[in-house]
Amino acid sequence: MIEFDQVQKSYQVGGRAIPALHATSMTIQAGEVFGIVGHSGAGKSTLVRLINLLERPSDGRIRVDGENITDYGADELRALRRKVGMIFQHFNLLSSKTVADNIAFPMKLAGNYSRAEITSRVAELLARVGLGDHADKYPSQLSGGQKQRVGIARALACRPAILLCDEATSALDPQTTQSVLKLLADINRELGLTIVLITHEMDVVRRVCDRVAVMDAGRVVEMGSVSDVFLHPQHPTTRDFVFESENIDRSEMQQDLAQAEGRILRLTFRGEATYKPLLGQVARDSGVDFSILSGRIDHIKDTPYGQLTLSLVGGDLGVAMSALEAAEVHVEVLR
Numbered sequence: 001m002i003e004f005d006q007v008q009k010s011y012q013v014g015g016r017a018i019p020a021l022h023a024t025s026m027t028i029q030a031g032e033v034f035g036i037v038g039h040s041g042a043g044k045s046t047l048v049r050l051i052n053l054l055e056r057p058s059d060g061r062i063r064v065d066g067e068n069i070t071d072y073g074a075d076e077l078r079a080l081r082r083k084v085g086m087i088f089q090h091f092n093l094l095s096s097k098t099v100a101d102n103i104a105f106p107m108k109l110a111g112n113y114s115r116a117e118i119t120s121r122v123a124e125l126l127a128r129v130g131l132g133d134h135a136d137k138y139p140s141q142l143s144g145g146q147k148q149r150v151g152i153a154r155a156l157a158c159r160p161a162i163l164l165c166d167e168a169t170s171a172l173d174p175q176t177t178q179s180v181l182k183l184l185a186d187i188n189r190e191l192g193l194t195i196v197l198i199t200h201e202m203d204v205v206r207r208v209c210d211r212v213a214v215m216d217a218g219r220v221v222e223m224g225s226v227s228d229v230f231l232h233p234q235h236p237t238t239r240d241f242v243f244e245s246e247n248i249d250r251s252e253m254q255q256d257l258a259q260a261e262g263r264i265l266r267l268t269f270r271g272e273a274t275y276k277p278l279l280g281q282v283a284r285d286s287g288v289d290f291s292i293l294s295g296r297i298d299h300i301k302d303t304p305y306g307q308l309t310l311s312l313v314g315g316d317l318g319v320a321m322s323a324l325e326a327a328e329v330h331v332e333v334l335r
């Protein structure tokens with residue numbers, strides 16, 4: 001478990017303290033995949049780099065598994081870095097070392113592993129990340145996705161409990177992003193590793209995260225389960241991210257809504273309700289006619305969800321809304 005208690009971070013620039021993270025309190029649970037989303041400069045990297053003390057807080061306390069790490073000295077810091085692995089947007093591999101030597105590097109640095117232990121751990125990790133045939137290659141001979149797999153294997157070498165991912169898929173194409181995210185999700189599930197993942201793409205959050213914090217100008221402005229935050233965004237920044245990830249053009253949407261007749265509702269279905277043939281029944285029972293203005297079915301992690309924007313005319317709207325709500329459909333009246 002990672003706990004932030006009124007943690008604040010300012011950088012000294014030209015003799016002035018510039019705040020990058022305002023006083024923040026939050027808890028990341030052991031074993032969860034926790035996303036941090038925000039625009040450039042929002043403070044995401046600062047927040048994450050405080051967890052392994054790449055940055056020291058200016059104020060407040062950080063606890064990892066109940067231990068206050070805030071004032072750690074050099075020895076404790078080395079132990080913390082073994083416990084908290086990290087992967088980066090640009091991989092940060094050592095170009096003069098082979099794939100196997102890159103993965104072995106943190107174990108050699110730790111100094112308490114035998115040669116046999118290192119050899120067997122490297123082989124195990126190569127297989128785990130699907131690079132069994134690439135042990136003797138150099139980073140320059142690998143694709144971006146393969147480089148990130150090496151980064152992941154290296155971060156896992158000393159069996160950390162926490163993995164920090166700083167824009168780990170931002171330099172990758174969509175298909176490679178998918179496969180790296182799947183690898184991270186598998187690692188989280190199989191090893192029970194806590195993953196803290198920074199991204200500027202809500203889609204990455206939707207695919208792998210359990211909970212998410214949205215950051216804006218050095219503050220966490222919204223935090224919750226991915227399904228709550230994704231399906232019912234409250235803060236304008238969160239809304240922007242969700243609309244962007246769904247390729248929704250807001251002015252086009254407003255025009256479409258302006259032309260539609262009657263009441264306009266947005267329905268959100270989660271889990272099993274997504275697949276039920278509910279609308280026909282509701283229309284028959286309430287006498288309401290509806291037309292579909294927009295709709296999508298997708299997944300948040302493993303849970304299906306659907307969202308439909310409808311215009312409704314005639315009949316008994318109250319009966320229709322009660323029937324939908326009774327079927328655990330979230331109903332939002334847009335007009």
Ligand SMILES: Nc1ncnc2c1ncn2[C@@H]1O[C@H](COP(=O)(O)OP(=O)(O)OP(=O)(O)O)[C@@H](O)[C@H]1O
Pocket residue numbers: 011012013018019020038039040041042043044045046047200
């Ligand atoms: N070492 C530093 N010295 C001075 N200012 C810094 C330093 N690192 C970050 N900042 C500033 O702190 C603020 C937050 O930066 P941070 O890198 O945490 O944001 P971010 O959300 O991760 O952005 P990005 O997505 O661009 O990486 C920014 O205004 C940035 O310019």
